[in-house]
Amino acid sequence: MKPGSVAIVGAAESTQLGLVPQLSQIQLHADAALNALADCGLTPKDIDGLACAAEWPTELAHYLGITPTWVDGTMVGGCSFMLHVRHAAAAIAAGLCSTVLITHGESGRSWVGTQAMQINQASLAGQFELPYGVLGAPTMFTIPVLRYMKEYGLTHEQLANVAVVQRQWAARNPRASQRDPITVQDVLDSKIIAWLFHVLECCLVTDGGGALVLTSAERAKDFPTRPVYVLGTGESVETPMISQMQDFTSSRAFRVSGAKAFAEAGIRHADVDHLMLYDAFAHLPIYGLEDLGFVAKGEAGAFIWEGHTAPGGKLPVNTNGGGLSYMHSGMYGMYALQESVRQLRGTAPAEVPGAEISVCHGVGGMFGASGTVVLGNQRP
Amino acid sequence: MSINPKTLPRPTPETRHFWEGARRGELLLQQCESCAQVYFPPRPFCPECASRQVRVIRASGRATLYSYVINHRLPKWIDAPYAIAVVELEEGPRMMTNIVDAPQTPEALVLDMPLEVVFEPVTADITLPKFRPARGGAR
Numbered sequence: 201m202k203p204g205s206v207a208i209v210g211a212a213e214s215t216q217l218g219l220v221p222q223l224s225q226i227q228l229h230a231d232a233a234l235n236a237l238a239d240c241g242l243t244p245k246d247i248d249g250l251a252c253a254a255e256w257p258t259e260l261a262h263y264l265g266i267t268p269t270w271v272d273g274t275m276v277g278g279c280s281f282m283l284h285v286r287h288a289a290a291a292i293a294a295g296l297c298s299t300v301l302i303t304h305g306e307s308g309r310s311w312v313g314t315q316a317m318q319i320n321q322a323s324l325a326g327q328f329e330l331p332y333g334v335l336g337a338p339t340m341f342t343i344p345v346l347r348y349m350k351e352y353g354l355t356h357e358q359l360a361n362v363a364v365v366q367r368q369w370a371a372r373n374p375r376a377s378q379r380d381p382i383t384v385q386d387v388l389d390s391k392i393i394a395w396l397f398h399v400l401e402c403c404l405v406t407d408g409g410g411a412l413v414l415t416s417a418e419r420a421k422d423f424p425t426r427p428v429y430v431l432g433t434g435e436s437v438e439t440p441m442i443s444q445m446q447d448f449t450s451s452r453a454f455r456v457s458g459a460k461a462f463a464e465a466g467i468r469h470a471d472v473d474h475l476m477l478y479d480a481f482a483h484l485p486i487y488g489l490e491d492l493g494f495v496a497k498g499e500a501g502a503f504i505w506e507g508h509t510a511p512g513g514k515l516p517v518n519t520n521g522g523g524l525s526y527m528h529s530g531m532y533g534m535y536a537l538q539e540s541v542r543q544l545r546g547t548a549p550a551e552v553p554g555a556e557i558s559v560c561h562g563v564g565g566m567f568g569a570s571g572t573v574v575l576g577n578q579r580p
Numbered sequence: 581m582s583i584n585p586k587t588l589p590r591p592t593p594e595t596r597h598f599w600e601g602a603r604r605g606e607l608l609l610q611q612c613e614s615c616a617q618v619y620f621p622p623r624p625f626c627p628e629c630a631s632r633q634v635r636v637i638r639a640s641g642r643a644t645l646y647s648y649v650i651n652h653r654l655p656k657w658i659d660a661p662y663a664i665a666v667v668e669l670e671e672g673p674r675m676m677t678n679i680v681d682a683p684q685t686p687e688a689l690v691l692d693m694p695l696e697v698v699f700e701p702v703t704a705d706i707t708l709p710k711f712r713p714a715r716g717g718a719r
Contacts, residue, residue, distance in 0.1 A: 318586075324621045327589035327599075329676045331708055332664055339651045339664055347647035350691050395650035395661075395686065443666045443676035444621070448647055 203465050204580040206289040207420035207427035210240030210413030211541040214305065217527045218377050220407035224313025226255055226263055228305025232409035233264055240413050240423045242299070247413075249297030251288060252304065253280035254314075254531060260303055270297035276437060278478060278531040279562025281412075282571025285537065286433035288414045298415060305409030306529035312407075325441045337480060341566040342397045344448035345483045351449050351498075354486065356396060358501030360387035362482040363400045363524050365510045370521025372511065372550035377404050378525045401482035403528035410534035412541070417579055428544045431557070432465025432574040434458060442566045451563070453570035454491035458561060461572035462493075465557075466580075469494050473555035474543045475515055476536040478562040479522040485509070488561055489517075492572070516552045519543065533562035537573065544577040583702050584657050591705075595622045597636055602707040605699050607639040609671055620673035641697035643667040643711055646674055650684055663689055667711050681712040 212235035214220065214228050223231060229252060237243060244264045250257050251272035261268055272287045274280055281302055288300040307314050319326045334340050348354060361384050370376035382400060390398040420427035436456035439445060446452050462468075469492075477488035489500040494515065503509070509517035520526040520539040527535055540558040542548035560573045591599045598621075601608035611618045612626035613633040625632045648665035663684050668674050680698060682688045694714035701707045 321586070321588065322590040322592050324595075327591065327595055328621045330587045331583070331589055331702075331706075332676050332678050333587075333651060333655075333658065333662055334664055334676075335651060335653065335655055338653065339649060342649045343647050343664065343666055345647070346649075346691060392652045394652060394664075397649065441621075441676075443674055448666075 201290055201293045201464070203431040204429040204576070205417050206292045206414055206430045207417050208412050208414055208430070208541055208575070209420050209423040209425055209427055210236040210242065210411070211538055212236040212239045212411060213535065213538055214409035217375060217408035218406050219309060220307070221310040221312055223307070223407070225305050225307040226259060226313060228307060228407065228409035229255060229260055229303040229411070230263055230305070232305060232411040233301060233303045236301070236411035236413050240425050242413060247299050247301045249288060249291055249300035251284035251300060251302045253284070254304070254306060266301070268297065270300070276569035277564025278480065279533045279564040279569055279571035280531060281533040281537055282433070282560065282562040282573050283435045285412065285414065285430060285573050286435055286571065289430045289433060292414060292416055298419070300414045302412045302414070303409070304411065304531065304534035306531060307407050308529035309405045309407045329441055329443055337566060338394045338397065338402050340442045341481055342394050342483070343442050344445060344567070346396070347448040348483065353498065354501040356388065357384050358505050359482050359486070360384045360398070360401060361505050362479070362485055363387050365504055366479065366518050366522045366524045368510055369519050369550055370525035373521050373526065374549060376521040376526045377406060378521070397481065400524070403480045403523035403532065404525070406527045406529050408527050408529045408535070410538050412537060426545045426577060427579070428541050429576050429579050430573065431467070431576045431580065432461045432463070434460030434464070434572040435570065437564070437569040438567060440565055440568050445567050450497070451487055451491050451567045451570065453567065454487060454561070454563070457570035457572045458492035461559070461574050465574035467557060467574060471557050472515070472559050474519065474540065474552045474558040475517045476540050476558065476560040477517055478532055478536055479518055479524050480528065480532065480563065482524065484563060485517060492559070492561060511550065519548060519550045519552060533571065536560050536562060540573070540575050544575055584655065588702065588706055594624055598622050599706060601638070602699055602709055603705070607641050607697050607709050608636050609639050609669070609673060610634050611637045618671045618673060620675055639697070640670045642670040642714065643695045643697070645679070645689060645691055645693045645695055647691065648679070648689060650686070660684070665689070665711070667695055678710050679712065680710045
């Protein structure tokens with residue numbers, strides 16, 4: 201697809217984030233969708249393409265009153281929305297539909313109108329991982345890190361520091377769930393969840409939603425909002441079993457997805473003004489920086505320690521505070537995309553002045569899937 | 581570590597041999613007869629070259645500790661922190677397991693330490709392969 205031929209014209213989160221027990225999961229989708237449609241002056245009747253995860257597109261189409269000619273229910277975990285953007289851009293470019301709504305809503309903390317996902321006991325993960333006492337992402341996503349530390353000399357202080365830096369960003373964001381400054385020692389003194397991970401190295405658990413509206417770049421100029429162009433995208437999957445990940449120090453899905461997005465956008469790393477790296481746990485930005493090629497293998501912990509990703513640094517990363525401090529309803533990718541759009545519109549609370557290119561990189565499952573979206577506010 | 585029935589494996593036609601082997605005290609892998617790849621978890625074709633000409637082989641049971649966490653957020657049927665580990669088998673494949681006969685502490689669990697398989701019967705049908713610090717006893 202030609203870079204910049206499709207744009208995000210509507211973007212919004214649910215009215216409230218954090219603790220939202222008064223809304224069910226599908227209403228969180230709808231709340232965010234109605235906000236995003238209002239953002240760009242559309243109604244559900246104007247939408248002919250619909251994508252969502254964690255609810256069926258059928259549910260959302262019926263609930264919102266949409267008659268789509270194109271639907272995408274791709275569900276690969278928290279980066280599903282990056283894939284939806286990619287698929288939507290291709291669908292619009294191919295003429296399958298003209299105006300796509302991507303919705304997300306998740307009652308991840310209050311569990312209203314939803315139910316827990318269970319591992320199928322007959323699946324390979326169910327047979328060969330579940331019996332060993334795995335209990336959700338904190339006990340699985342974290343397993344590769346000791347191996348990374350041994351191979352590359354990453355210190356626990358450097359790992360803890362990822363959370364410290366993200367809290368510095370969150371302090372600048374009134375909507376962030378956790379805003380009080382923390383130190384490396386605070387992180388290391390916090391409750392152990394799955395050694396060596398402490399609670400402050402694990403994402404928040406919140407309620408919320410987000411939605412995006414995409415259309416062709418030609419139509420985008422007729423909207424009231426500043427268009428955010430899709431310059432390049434990538435996606436891949438590896439394995440649903442953390443124990444079967446090829447390389448415990450690097451994600452194959454990250455590498456494939458990232459390289460594809462950069463190549464399609466035709467950008468170099470030096471062109472990137474702003475970066476979102478889905479941070480379900482503190483090691484994710486470390487793997488992300490390396491697997492996307494921003495730093496060499498083994499250097500990310502020191503790069504973050506030196507302040508390069510912090511406020512005032514040369515590569516601002518996770519400027520909303522990230523999944524560690526902003527919000528994390530379970531599938532965080534949508535909120536990362538929202539922050540990229542805000543930065544490129546110039547409306548982010550912690551603004552990166554003059555940002556023209558933002559890379560938004562997501563993970564799904566436990567290094568199981570990946571989606572990367574390169575966005576820009578200048579049409580190439 | 582006691583077991584929650586909702587976390588027990590449900591064998592399928594493609595994996596049943598593995599669980600029957602575990603019940604006999606054998607750790608079974610598969611090997612491709614076309615490209616010689618040794619692989620796990622079980623499936624009736626080679627994940628490397630897609631050949632259906634594969635055979636079941638018995639692993640030595642020797643492994644090294646590849647990576648792990650020690651879970652402190654305990655489910656109600658478990659009473660003390662426990663390691664969830666990934667071991668690298670001598671034949672190459674990695675598998676998730678628990679480490680037994682060792683304190684569940686970072687001091688006792690050192691990456692790359694040699695391990696050997698032991699078999700822990702859980703129900704009449706299911707025996708779980710687990711690993712303990714090597715004593716030179718594996719097959």
